[in-house]
Amino acid sequence: MLELKSIHFTIDKDGQDFDLLRNVDLKVPRGHFMAIVGPSGCGKTTLLKLIAGINEESNGTIHWEGRNLAEEGDLEPAEVGYVPQFSIAYDHLSVEESIEAAVKLRVRTRNAREVERIADQVIAQAGLDAIRDSMVKVLSGGQKRRLGLAMELVSNPTLLLCDEVTSGLDPKSEREIVHLLHQLSQSGERIVVNVTHSLSNLELYDSVLVMFEGHVVYHGPPSAMPHYFSVDHPEEVYPRLGKRSGERWHSSWEKYADSYHSAIVKAMEKRLSAAPPPPPKRAPQQDEEAGAPKTEHLTRPDLDDDDLLDDAPEDDAAERARREIEEEEEKLDAGGAASTPGLLSQFFVLLGRRWKIFLRDRTHLFLHLAILIGFPILVWIFAIDGIEPIKQFSQTQSADMITEIKEQQSVIQDQTKVGGLVSGLIMLQVILLTLMASNNSAREIAGERQIFEKEKLAGLRPAAYVGSKVAFLSALVLAQSIWMAFFVHSLCGLPGNFETQLLLLILVNAAMTAICLGISALMRSAEQASLLSIYLVGFQLPLSGAVLALPTALQFVTRPFISAYWAWSGSLSSMQDTNYYEAFQRVIETKLVPSNLCLIALVAHVAAGLIAAFVGAAKNRWEH
DSSP states (O other): OOEEEEEEEEEEEEEEEEEEEEEEEEEETTOOHHHOOOOOOOSSHHHHHHHHHHSOSSSSEEEEETTTTHHHHHGGGGGGEEEOOOOOOOOTTTTTHHHHHHHHHOOSSSSSSHHHHHHHHHHHHHHOGGTTBBBGGGGGHHHHHHHHHHHHTTTTEEEEEESSTTTTTHHHHHHHHHHHHHHHHHHHHHHEEOOOSOOTTTGGGGGGEEEEEEEEEEOOOOHHHHHHTTTTSGGGGGOOOOOOOOOHHHHHHHHHHHHHHHHHHHHHHHHHHHHHOOOOOOGGGGGGOTTTOOOGGGGGOOOOGGGGGOOOOOOOOOOOOEEEEEOOGSSSSOOOOOOOHHHHHHHHHHHHHHHHHHHHHHHHHHHHHHHHHHHHHHHHHHHGGGGHHHHHHHHHHHHHHHHHTTHHHHHHHHHHHHHHHHHHHHHHHHHHHHHHHHHHHHTTGGGGGGHHHHHTHHHOOHHHHHHHHHHHHHHHHHHHHHHHHHHHHHHHHSSOOOHHHHHHHHHHHHHHEEEEEEEEHHHHSSSHHHHHHHHHTHHHHHTTTTSOOOHHHHHHGGGGGGGHHHHHHHHHHHHTTTTTHHHHHHHOOOOOOOOOHHHHHHHHHHHHHHHHHHHHHHOOOOOO
């Protein structure tokens, strides 16, 4: 049994405490199908998130089979299935791929055959056989809701929580989803709770919980609800609620809660003890509810005289549709919820899924290829007129002091021109690589934060998730940096130690990629992450000192945080043993740092970005 005792949930609103939930008491027996209904903003979703463990109650306790979850440990991730309002699948995967990925992330399996078996059972159970090869992006709203349910069923949860899964659906699709949820509640002793604003199809539920202004104002059989509120039809309940405050409704409800709960328990016991064989399929209006409590045995609250309506008519028998469950639709192994796979297993599943999505997203793929090819060409275009002077300057020898003195003016001019050109080309490479880095990772976590939070709730380890992102982005960083270095070096003939310069380019790309990944993990939205990452890249050039030297005090403050400075300075320092180094001294005022120190600084930037990514990924970012 699921039991909530005196639950309160308080938030800070304009500097004051505000109760979203007030004194919620609730008991839900095993094998039960319950709806949570109420007007918008009444606390339905907040209550569901508390039960799911997404939010923590301010006061009160939640018990599962008599165990205090706050003191004796939460339910295992595999024991709870939570279906949110948003889609929890990636557009570029098929239905079958999405479910198989869910199996691999949530269920410890022995081999690929077992993964396929579980996926096939769940696909059949959710009625998705006909569209198993369809891409998620082409599914209808109802099909996406079924897919979301299927992805939760892979671990055979004992508690299935659904948040507005019928919202926005047409009446036919809504009824199909509610029928599916009802069927799932009949499989074993699973509790299924569905938050819904709709008051249609209530006859399919074992009980209905009505919320108003953060209070529980009714929890009983759906057939008794009109009688309790003195209305003719459930659709009239919401207007009826507005005639009294939530606190007054709750005060009235407390007088009758025990008798209504007893009616629920007796109906459940009668249903389970009878355990009739599934009847032949027939039209929903012909089904009858077994053991529905009669309203004349239950009491409704005393209302003000001007509020009273005529008594509701005697309850009609509510429908209870039982579908024949095919062999492939039978519930998963009866041994209970599954155990969660290990970190490495989750890592490889996530990495494979990320590459699959990357290669199928044509727009994103073409953008990466265009940047990979186009940015080095852009560097070459800016260097066209200077390639020959660079090559000639590299052949100039300063040993002949007499000649150098005679041609001092010409030498100074050549040094100034070549020094400025080489310094500018190196900085252009660095800035373009930081732009690539921002494009790599600014949206990598923030853009899929909702799906990640859902998977984390289901047992996904943040370390596996961030690790898969790092592995994926590392491949992009290496491809971009190595191609940039070889292309520019071969065509432009830049001097210096090529290996050191290559390592610096790789590290500056990695540093900015890691920092933007950290920003992506810390921000609440992809738009915020992208904007901040672009600003960060935009400040790299002016604060690097490559164009204009900064005041000494400002250099001391900003330089440690500017990745572009360390890559640029290290690359120029790698030419210290060439006749280019003196040329740089003539055109730049910023102090250069030895290459080995620059490498250490960039490694520190990478580490800082990764730490931010891990911290941000571990943090709860559910939208309340």
